[in-house]
Structures are given as C-alpha cells and as structure tokens.
Amino acid sequence: MTPKTTASSGTPSTRPAADPGTTRVRIAVGYDGSGFSGWARQPGRRTVQQTLEDALCRVLRLPEPPQLTVAGRTDAGVHARGQVAHVDLPAGPWAAAQDTAQRRLCGILPPDLRVHRVGAAPPGFDARFSALWRRYSYRVCDDPAWADPLRRHETLWYPHRLAVDDMNQAARACLGEHDFAAFCRRREGATTVRELLRLDWSRPDREDPTVAVATVVADAFCHNMVRALVGALLRVGDGTRPAGWPAQMLTAAERDPAVSVVAPHALCLEEVRYPPDDQLSQRALATRRVREARGTGG
Amino acid sequence: MTPKTTASSGTPSTRPAADPGTTRVRIAVGYDGSGFSGWARQPGRRTVQQTLEDALCRVLRLPEPPQLTVAGRTDAGVHARGQVAHVDLPAGPWAAAQDTAQRRLCGILPPDLRVHRVGAAPPGFDARFSALWRRYSYRVCDDPAWADPLRRHETLWYPHRLAVDDMNQAARACLGEHDFAAFCRRREGATTVRELLRLDWSRPDREDPTVAVATVVADAFCHNMVRALVGALLRVGDGTRPAGWPAQMLTAAERDPAVSVVAPHALCLEEVRYPPDDQLSQRALATRRVREARGTGG
Numbered sequence: 001m002t003p004k005t006t007a008s009s010g011t012p013s014t015r016p017a018a019d020p021g022t023t024r025v026r027i028a029v030g031y032d033g034s035g036f037s038g039w040a041r042q043p044g045r046r047t048v049q050q051t052l053e054d055a056l057c058r059v060l061r062l063p064e065p066p067q068l069t070v071a072g073r074t075d076a077g078v079h080a081r082g083q084v085a086h087v088d089l090p091a092g093p094w095a096a097a098q099d100t101a102q103r104r105l106c107g108i109l110p111p112d113l114r115v116h117r118v119g120a121a122p123p124g125f126d127a128r129f130s131a132l133w134r135r136y137s138y139r140v141c142d143d144p145a146w147a148d149p150l151r152r153h154e155t156l157w158y159p160h161r162l163a164v165d166d167m168n169q170a171a172r173a174c175l176g177e178h179d180f181a182a183f184c185r186r187r188e189g190a191t192t193v194r195e196l197l198r199l200d201w202s203r204p205d206r207e208d209p210t211v212a213v214a215t216v217v218a219d220a221f222c223h224n225m226v227r228a229l230v231g232a233l234l235r236v237g238d239g240t241r242p243a244g245w246p247a248q249m250l251t252a253a254e255r256d257p258a259v260s261v262v263a264p265h266a267l268c269l270e271e272v273r274y275p276p277d278d279q280l281s282q283r284a285l286a287t288r289r290v291r292e293a294r295g296t297g298g
Numbered sequence: 299m300t301p302k303t304t305a306s307s308g309t310p311s312t313r314p315a316a317d318p319g320t321t322r323v324r325i326a327v328g329y330d331g332s333g334f335s336g337w338a339r340q341p342g343r344r345t346v347q348q349t350l351e352d353a354l355c356r357v358l359r360l361p362e363p364p365q366l367t368v369a370g371r372t373d374a375g376v377h378a379r380g381q382v383a384h385v386d387l388p389a390g391p392w393a394a395a396q397d398t399a400q401r402r403l404c405g406i407l408p409p410d411l412r413v414h415r416v417g418a419a420p421p422g423f424d425a426r427f428s429a430l431w432r433r434y435s436y437r438v439c440d441d442p443a444w445a446d447p448l449r450r451h452e453t454l455w456y457p458h459r460l461a462v463d464d465m466n467q468a469a470r471a472c473l474g475e476h477d478f479a480a481f482c483r484r485r486e487g488a489t490t491v492r493e494l495l496r497l498d499w500s501r502p503d504r505e506d507p508t509v510a511v512a513t514v515v516a517d518a519f520c521h522n523m524v525r526a527l528v529g530a531l532l533r534v535g536d537g538t539r540p541a542g543w544p545a546q547m548l549t550a551a552e553r554d555p556a557v558s559v560v561a562p563h564a565l566c567l568e569e570v571r572y573p574p575d576d577q578l579s580q581r582a583l584a585t586r587r588v589r590e591a592r593g594t595g596g
Contacts, residue, residue, distance in 0.1 A: 032447040079448055102443060112447045145400060149330040149410045150377055150566070154448055268448070 022088040023095075026121035027052075027068070030081045032112040034153050034265065038076040039083075048074070051113055052085070059104045060093040071127045071272040072134050072221070077264035079154060082135070082271040086127040094120075124281030125274070129288055133197055135271040136216045138230045138262070142237075143210040155211065156266040162212050162237035164201045170236040171199040171214075173247035174229065182249040182256045183228035191294035195219045199229065201237075212237075219287075224261050231260040320386040321393075324419035325350075325366070328379045330410040332451050332563065336374040337381075346372070349411055350383070357402045358391040369425045369570040370432050370519070375562035377452060380433070380569040384425040392418075422579030423572070427586055431495055433569040434514045436528045436560070440535075441508040453509065454564040460510050460535035462499045468534040469497040469512075471545035472527065480547040480554045481526035489592035493517045497527065499535075510535075517585075522559050529558040 029052065037045035041053070053065035060066075071084040097104070098119070105115040124130065141147045144157040177195040184192045198217035205211050214233070216226050232246040249256050275283045327350065335343035339351075351363035358364075369382040395402070396417070403413040422428065439445045442455040475493040482490045496515035503509050512531070514524050530544040547554045573581045 030445075030447050032450070081446060081448065106443065111450050114443075114445055114447050116444050145404065145412075146414050147328075147412055148379060149328050149412050150379065150452055151449075152330070152409050 021091055023091045024086055024088050024121040024125060025094060025118060026125055026127065027085045027087065027118045028116040029083045029085065030114050030116060031079060031083070032153070033074060033077050033079040035110075035112050036076065038078065039070055039072075039074045048080075048083075048113060051109065052115075053087075055105050055109050056087065056089075058108060059101060060089060060097050062090070062093060069127050071131050072136075072269045074267075074269055075223075075264050078267045078269070079265075080269040083269055084127045084131075084272045084274075086121055086125060122277040122280060124277075124284060126280070126284045127272075129284035130274050130280045131220075131287075132273045132275055132283065133217050133219050134221060134269060135198075135273070136221075136226050137268050137270050138214040138216065138226065139266045139268070140212045140214075140230075140234070141208075141210050142212060146208075146210045148208060148211075153265055154268065156263055158234060158238075160238035162201075162234065163239065164203065164212055164237065166239075166243050167201045167212075167214075167233045167237040170233055170243040170246045171201070171229075173244065174199055174250055178250050179253045180222060180225055180250070181253045183225050183232070183259060184222040184255070185224045186255060187223065190222070191291070192222045193294045194222060194225065199233075201233070219290075226267060227261045227264065228259050230267075231262045234262065319389055321389045322384055322386050322419040322423060323392060323416060324423055324425065325383045325385065325416045326414040327381045327383065328412050328414060329377060329381070330451070331372060331375050331377040333408075333410050334374065336376065337368055337370075337372045346378075346381075346411060349407065350413070351385075353403050353407050354385065354387075356406060357399060358387060358395050360388070360391060367425050369429050370567045372565075372567055373521075373562050376565045376567070377563075378567040381567055382425045382429075382570045382572075384419055384423060420575040420578060422582060423575075424578070424582045425570075427582035428572050428578045429518075429585075430571045430573055430581065431515050431517050432519060432567065433496075433571070434519075434524050435566050435568050436512040436514065436524065437564045437566070438510050438512075438528075438532070439506075439508050440510060444506075444508045446506060446509075451563055452566065454561055456532060456536075458536035460499075460532065461537065462501065462510055462535070464537075464541050465499045465510075465512075465531045465535040468531055468541040468544045469499070469527075471542065472497055472548055476548050477551045478520060478523055478548070479551045481523050481530070481557060482520040482553070483522045484553060485521065488520070489589070490520045491592045492520060492523065497531075499531070517588075524565060525559045525562065526557050528565075529560045532560065 031048050036048050039048045041047050041049045049068055053068055057065040066087045066089055068085045068087045074080055101118045102115055109115065139155045140158050141155050142158045142160065142162040144159060147157050175196050177193065179193050181192040196218045198215055201212050201214050203209050203212050214230055235241040236243050236245060274280065329346050334346050337346045339345050339348045347366055351366055355363040364385045364387055366383045366385045372378055399416045400413055407413065437453045438456050439453050440456045440458065440460040442457060445455050473494050475491065477491050479490040494516045496513060499510050499512050501507050501510050512528055533539040534541050534543060572578065
C-alpha cells in the first residue's frame with residue numbers, strides 16, 4: 001500500500017466511465033479532524049482518505065487501495081459528521097464483503113474515523129457531482145470564561161461578545177450566486193463563482209448560551225470560503241466592522257487581506273444533500289456543465 | 299510544590315474553623331477528564347486538584363499550593379462542567395489578585411481545565427457540605443454505526459439498542475433514600491445511604507437520536523454509584539434484565555457482582571446546587587449531622 005499523491009477526483013473531462021466489472025459503492029463517514037492532515041492523501045501524512053482507502057483494501061483483500069471520490073475535501077483539522085464518498089470496487093470482492101463491510105471497517109478503523117453506512121450506490125450516483133449542496137457548521141464560544149473544555153476541539157474561543165442579529169444581517173446580503181473571490185484562496189484557472197444558499201447564526205444550545213453556531217450551505221465551496229466568510233462575520237459581530245462590510249467585499253471580487261480565515265478546528269461538514277435517485281445522473285451532468293461554464297473549479 | 303497525598307477534605311469533626319486572616323474563595327470549574335487521573339492529588343499523577351492548586355499558588359504567589367475542598371471528587375476519566383470547590387486564601391494576596399484572578403488562571407491553565415468563575419464565597423459556604431445536591435449526566439450512543447467521533451471522549455458506544463421507557467421504569471423504583479451498597483464500592487466505616495432525587499433517561503439531541511443521556515441527581519454519591527446504577531439500567535434497556543431488577547438489588551444492600559460499573563469517560567458532573575446564601579451555614583451543619591447519623595461517608 002504505497003501512498004498515492006493523486007487527487008481524489010479528476011476533472012470532469014478526464015473521469016473514466018464506470019467499469020462494468022465494478023460496483024459503485026456509496027460510503028457515509030464521520031471523523032474528528034484533529035488528528036488528520038485533512039481529507040486528501042499526502043505522502044507521509046495521516047489523512048482521512050488514506051486511512052479509509054487502506055481499510056477498504058484490507059477488508060476487501062484488494063491488491064491495492066481503491067480510490068475514493070469525496071463530496072467535500074476537508075482541510076487539515078476540519079471535522080465531518082456527514083461526509084459522503086464513492087468508490088468503484090471490483091464486483092466480486094464487494095459482493096463477498098457487502099453484508100459485513102460496515103461492521104468490519106469500523107472494527108479496524110481508529111475511533112476518530114467512523115463509517116456510518118456503506119452500500120451499493122444507486123445508478124448515476126457521484127459523491128461529488130451529484131450533490132445538490134453541502135452544509136457546514138462553525139462553532140464559536142464568545143465568552144471564553146465559560147468555555148466548555150469538553151468541546152474545545154470543535155469550538156473557537158472568541159474573546160469578544162458577538163451580536164448574532166448583526167451577523168445575520170450581514171450574512172443575508174451575501175446570499176445567492178456570486179464570485180466569492182474575496183473569500184477564497186485562488187487557484188489557477190479555477191472559478192470562484194458559487195451559489196450561497198444559506199448563511200445564518202444562532203445559539204442552538206439551551207444549556208450553553210455562550211455558543212453561537214453558523215450554518216453555511218452552498219452548492220459547492222471554494223477553498224477557505226466558509227472560514228473566510230465566518231472570519232468576516234465575526235468582525236461584524238464584535239462591532240469592529242459594519243454589517244454591510246462582507247457584502248461590500250464580495251463586490252470587489254478580489255482576495256481581501258482584511259478578511260482573516262478563522263481556525264479550522266471549529267468547522268464541520270454536517271451534511272451533503274443529493275436529489276432523489278432518479279435524478280442523480282441528471283444532476284451530475286448539470287453540475288459538470290455549470291462547472292465548465294464557470295471554469296474548472298469546485 | 300511537593301505533591302500532597304492528603305485528601306482534599308477532612309472528616310467533619312477534624313475540619314478547622316476558618317482562619318480570620320483568610321478569605322474563603324469559591325471556584326467554578328469545568329474539565330475534560332480524559333487527561334487527568336481524577337480530581338484528587340496523587341503523587342506523580344496529573345490530577346485536577348494538583349493542576350488547579352499549583353495554578354492558584356502561582357497566580358497568588360503563595361509559598362505553597364493552597365488546599366482545595368471540592369463538591370464532587372471525580373474519578374479518573376470523569377468530566378465536569380459544573381464542578382465547585384472552595385479554598386481558604388491568605389486575605390492579602392487574595393485582595394491583590396481578585397480582580398484578575400479568573401483571567402490569569404485561565405491564561406496559565408491547560409485548555410482541558412477552565413476556571414469559569416472565582417470570587418469570595420458568601421459566609422458559611424462550604425463547597426462540599428453546603429451542597430443540596432449534585433447532578434451528573436451519562437451519555438450513551440446505542441447505535442455505534444452512527445457514533446459521532448467528535449464526542450467519543452464523552453460517550454459510551456453501546457452495542458445494543460436501548461429501550462428508554464424500560465430504563466425509566468426501572469429507575470423510578472430506585473428513587474428516594476436507600477442504602478446503595480449494592481451499587482457502591484464499600485469503604486470501611488463509611489455509610490452507603492444516599493437520597494436519590496432524580497434518575498431518568500432521554501434522547502435530548504434532536505440532531506442525534508442515537509444518543510441517550512441519563513440524568514442522575516442525589517444529595518451525594520458514594521464511590522462508583524452513578525456508574526453502577528447506569529450499568530444496571532443498561533441491562534434493563536437492552537432487554538437482558540427485567541425492569542424490576544435494579545430496585546430488587548437495592549433491597550439486597552450488598553455489592554452485587556452482576557452489576558457492572560460502566561466506563562468513566564461518558565460521565566460528567568454537570569451541576570452542584572447550593573441553597574440561598576442565608577441558608578449555607580445551616581445546610582452545612584445539617585449535612586454534617588446527616589453524615590454522622592448515617593456514618594462517616596460521602
């Protein structure tokens with residue numbers, strides 16, 4: 001099992017058609033990102049992709065680790081409760097293992113990575129391209145004197161009180177399809193146009209009113225986008241910037257040095273939503289067309 | 299700062315009266331118990347008491363660590379969100395430090411131990427003896443396929459589905475004042491009579507119905523009591539034992555080998571409740587009397 005340095009998903013045009021001798025398998029996973037250098041395989045690093053591919057290799061007794069395609073390529077330190085991936089497995093070994101695969105994978109995986117479900121994917125399913133949207137959460141404690149040490153690995157301790165109403169006002173003005181270049185790390189030739197479907201803050205924990213959580217939903221995210229949006233909104237919440245500031249930066253459509261990217265450990269991929277099974281192929285096709293029209297990002 | 303092996307609180311009869319040159323200070327703390335060998339100082343071990351006493355010593359520039367008295371002496375691995383302690387500090391150093399003590403303590407304490415509040419205690423306050431009751435929670439995921447890895451350090455992964463209604467029926471029969479010897483590690487000369495005020499289960503997390511949480515309230519707890527009660531109720535919940543079993547064992551008033559003590563990492567001291575300030579002395583006196591009548595435990 002030599003580490004692979006290739007990305008988990010090719011660009012649309014180079015993706016091969018499904019091999020008839022393989023079964024496409026859908027996998028739902030959750031992980032505590034603290035001990036991983038992110039999702040994507042990197043030589044010499046402990047990553048989620050490598051850990052999971054190696055476990056699949058072992059459970060299915062494959063000659064080499066199969067290659068996963070993932071819905072959300074999380075950065076180092078970022079968590080997931082609702083990550084989704086797919087993998088094309090040789091039909092024979094999969095058929096032999098499918099009934100016990102979930103249990104056996106959980107038996108050999110470390111406790112910070114759990115496979116919730118694994119099973120044959122419906123026709124046309126693509127973990128990355130069939131997705132309608134991704135939902136992330138970002139957890140902030142704005143009164144660190146009362147910070148809960150039990151959840152410190154998934155919560156930002158912010159030293160100023162946050163006005164949730166002001167952050168929500170600022171957030172509303174960012175909704176819709178925009179070029180999020182101001183909030184993204186630019187990649188050569190990649191688009192930064194995304195559709196932001198939801199961005200709001202609440203204090204969901206009755207037992208702990210010091211915790212504010214952002215819910216962020218978009219068709220897809222470019223690199224650093226959630227953490228930069230949250231960084232901008234925190235400056236609104238603590239009164240440093242006016243509520244109109246994040247939307248104003250958006251119109252500039254350029255990376256703004258005034259936007260700080262907040263820490264990864266409070267970010268979690270909560271859910272990836274797919275359309276009904278009979279629309280999976282159509283959705284994958286539509287996504288590819290949109291990405292090509294926007295440029296090769298996402 | 300040599301480690302002390304003495305207990306954090308003497309027996310009622312040997313406890314010295316407050317020194318007029320000292321100020322009694324009340325401290326509210328929370329900790330992730332994963333990295334601590336419990337509350338109580340032990341030579342060569344990292345404990346909450348030692349870490350906090352050493353930090354107080356440093357912030358107040360005392361010649362040696364002051365001695366804390368705690369409401370709930372948690373075992374190794376057990377967490378606390380609502381722990382309370384008191385300490386008698388020399389009045390001068392305390393007066394000089396009081397305004398900045400909370401912030402400075404949090405500045406030097408490790409992130410798995412937080413001081414939420416520190417201030418002069420009202421007259422008659424005793425963290426241990428003034429308490430009306432202690433409230434613990436015990437968190438169980440009964441569908442480990444869906445276990446959340448982010449909260450694995452505070453959740454028991456139980457391999458069988460639990461019938462919460464059956465556990466609640468069993469729990470109700472244990473309420474009231476009883477000799478909990480069947481559920482306690484016996485200590486020589488110590489009573490195991492306690493008043494169990496609340497014991498029930500619910501699935502409080504709308505987002506995660508695989509998690510059942512026990513709420514356990516008693517005037518005080520003897521050693522292992524919560525974890526043994528939970529262990530008995532889990533056997534009811536998974537259908538191994540009838541709902542009448544825990545109460546039946548209670549009447550035996552002897553340690554029952556059929557009761558397993560569940561793992562500590564899912565147990566958390568959530569709250570310690572005290573009476574209004576004008577009843578603190580009276581309550582401490584009453585508690586001491588009850589303990590003496592029952593025997594010297596608790």
